[in-house]
Amino acid sequence: MIITSETNPKIKLLLKLNTSKYRKENGLFIVEGKHLVTEARNKGVLVEAYSIEEKDDYITLTKELMKKVSNTDTLVTEIGLCKMVEADSLSNKILVLDGVQDPGNMGALMRSAKAFNFNTIILGVGCVDIYNDKVIRASQGAIFKLNFRHENLVEFLPKLTDYKVYGTNVVNGKPLDEVEREEKMAIVLGNEGNGISDQVNNIINTNIYIPMDNTESLNVSVAGSIIMYQLRQD
Amino acid sequence: MIITSETNPKIKLLLKLNTSKYRKENGLFIVEGKHLVTEARNKGVLVEAYSIEEKDDYITLTKELMKKVSNTDTLVTEIGLCKMVEADSLSNKILVLDGVQDPGNMGALMRSAKAFNFNTIILGVGCVDIYNDKVIRASQGAIFKLNFRHENLVEFLPKLTDYKVYGTNVVNGKPLDEVEREEKMAIVLGNEGNGISDQVNNIINTNIYIPMDNTESLNVSVAGSIIMYQLRQD
Structure with missing residues (x-):
């Protein structure tokens, strides 16, 4: 799947997740960069992953769209949509x-x-x-x-x-x-x-x-x- | 002394001190707020103090000029022009x-x-x-x-x-x-x-x-x- 348009609902969602209010209401947030996407996947909180390259298990974004949805000045190659999880038990x-x-x-x-x-x-x-x-x-x-x-x-x-x-x-x-x-x-x-x-x-x-x-x-x-x-x- | 114009040489100096290069070349920097101006005076590095009120030992600035030369969003009431000093001895x-x-x-x-x-x-x-x-x-x-x-x-x-x-x-x-x-x-x-x-x-x-x-x-x-x-x- 390749997304090329800013009006795509997935892109609209990603852009809205820049505000704390919207994140809270939807229980979702974004992480940027390969390392964090991997950590999110390992923890089981990754909902969807986006990349500027076509890869298995990733939704592909054009570079322009990736720049729009990310918060870093340099181009990130992948971002992850993650769900918030509250701790069900407490550590010592x-x-x-x-x-x-x-x-x-x-x-x-x-x-x-x-x-x-x-x-x-x-x-x-x-x-x-x-x-x-x-x-x-x-x-x-x-x-x-x-x-x-x-x-x-x-x-x-x-x-x-x-x-x-x-x-x-x-x-x-x-x-x-x-x-x-x-x-x-x-x-x-x-x-x-x-x-x-x-x-x-x-x-x-x-x-x-x-x-x-x-x-x-x-x-x-x-x-x-x-x-x-x-x-x-x- | 009351400064009202942006073209006053003292104001020009204060504005230029927003860049690290200019600070270094002139050995001068600015601190904002009464507390830091007092600390600078106590340390003996205060060159000049500026206030939006007319006070002894202070150069008065209009509120508009004070906003221009300061880096904080809220209005600061005083700023100090300070000189950089290098340590002449080392602590233990x-x-x-x-x-x-x-x-x-x-x-x-x-x-x-x-x-x-x-x-x-x-x-x-x-x-x-x-x-x-x-x-x-x-x-x-x-x-x-x-x-x-x-x-x-x-x-x-x-x-x-x-x-x-x-x-x-x-x-x-x-x-x-x-x-x-x-x-x-x-x-x-x-x-x-x-x-x-x-x-x-x-x-x-x-x-x-x-x-x-x-x-x-x-x-x-x-x-x-x-x-x-x-x-x-x-």
Whole structure:
């Protein structure tokens, strides 16, 4: 099958998936590049694959159409239409994000979460859409090696009764060096500018702080990664 | 003094400082917002300050001109013209960057360097211009609390005879947990896509690697920050 026209319904769908709203409504998103299409297929979330070459299992697009539907300046040779999947179970180590908004930070946190075996990420209200092309690019493929769940954190956190839940405020904090690795742990990180929201903060008993020159603050993906490194499951 | 015209030489200078080339040639850069102007003054690098209000020690700009010379979408009330200064001495802990190109990564590394007392940053060829507005914003003021030096790393690194110099390649690496804190240490980080360049790599004897799921890799600002955290000077 070769698509040559912009008015083809498949192309219309791909173009609409550039907005977060449409992605959410349809439970679909796009990945760009051979590597990510392969990762999506391995994870079983690939719905359709598109290439500028005629290949088995691919729908062929003209180069012009591929340029239109992709978000990168250079020509990508293939893209994948993928379905969103919510995690049905939780890993022993969980990363909980309360309004992390920068795509670069979200992508970097995914890479670190995978590297240190925090395999489930819980996305609270106010987080950047993880199916945004910038997040997917920054995640370097980690997006397909983790499980995600979108939750209202005020309702979700109290259900984690068998997990040790740590916030990341400096007040009431325990220095990271003194926090023991436990089997089931959840680490909550807040927004870049405002930290963890008051509502969420109210239901967290213990905070971790990173020992440092206390006139400074760390980037959220850095802070979260240092904590995950220290508490990782080897 | 109130400037109302775009053709005023001071405005022309401010507008030209939006390009890295012009900044470099003139040794000048701009910071935006009251907080950074104050930090620049405290550090002694403020050449002139501009405000939309008439105040002592400030040159007044109309709101229209301020919008033109600033890089933020919202109206900033003041900006500072600053001079670049190269470090004349080196701190005991040094961060050496071989081609870190992403402004967000550079800014995050500055915050971590300050937090963990790596107070001198050596910038090799190929690094993003640290006086770029995105880097300055991402650094959250840390840019004025550190010292910087631009160096050719192939010439510079061999001179660090009294420092323990560590690269960050996985090959010939020592796990981070086993690296001892020493008084004088230099940590070399490489480019986002390509890591440390071959030329630089050839003159580094020992590498550090971060214990993790080895199918993964970390964002460079995350990796550098974890290492600085572990080797920090308390």
